[in-house]
Amino acid sequence: AQKVTQAQTEISVVEKEDVTLDCVYETRDTTYYLFWYKQPPSGELVFLIRRNSFDEQNEISGRYSWNFQKSTSSFNFTITASQVVDSAVYFCALRMNTGFQKLVFGTGTRLLVSP
């Protein structure tokens, strides 16, 4: 069975602090895809990144960086120098290479950045 675990329910930081959001996944597939989405208070889901299972190269995009460790089945997300606008719920998701390619979401981590 496929499963995504985000153990951190809520994280509170002060602006300019770095913060890492953890994501651990389970799948028996050898080919799969991992995603991070941001859900601000308005509700829409904003795509942040997609990572293929065969590409373990870490990625940096501005203040955002992602660490994919296949050996530990983790796909962690770090925000550097956090800002108030980063406050949102962040979801990690897994998609297999079979079926209708539906997404399996983690429970989400609510990030609160205070000024």
Next chain:
Amino acid sequence: GAVVSQHPSWVICKSGTSVKIECRSLDFQATTMFWYRQFPKQSLMLMATSNEGSKATYEQGVEKDKFLINHASLTLSTLTVTSAHPEDSSFYICSAHRNPILVNTEAFFGQGTRLTVV
């Protein structure tokens, strides 16, 4: 800009009435769309996969007769909550892939619909 549009963004209805939610792909054809439900402070749970020109595929535990899905065209899927009750109050969100054959494409999500049944 948004590539998947969902309407309405919020709706309040009386118990016993039906509510229709639309999900449109704006600049691409979507043979497959997905419908999710999200309870407050919880994750997104897949309800069903909407297939253009054929019956939707429902996840286990989702009532087909309660949540009617119609995918009549390549750019429009609708979810109708029939005989709504207060427990149906939730945030409903749809998604579509620009090209479902290419599995490494991201899903685009609609803005979501907040349904309140009173």
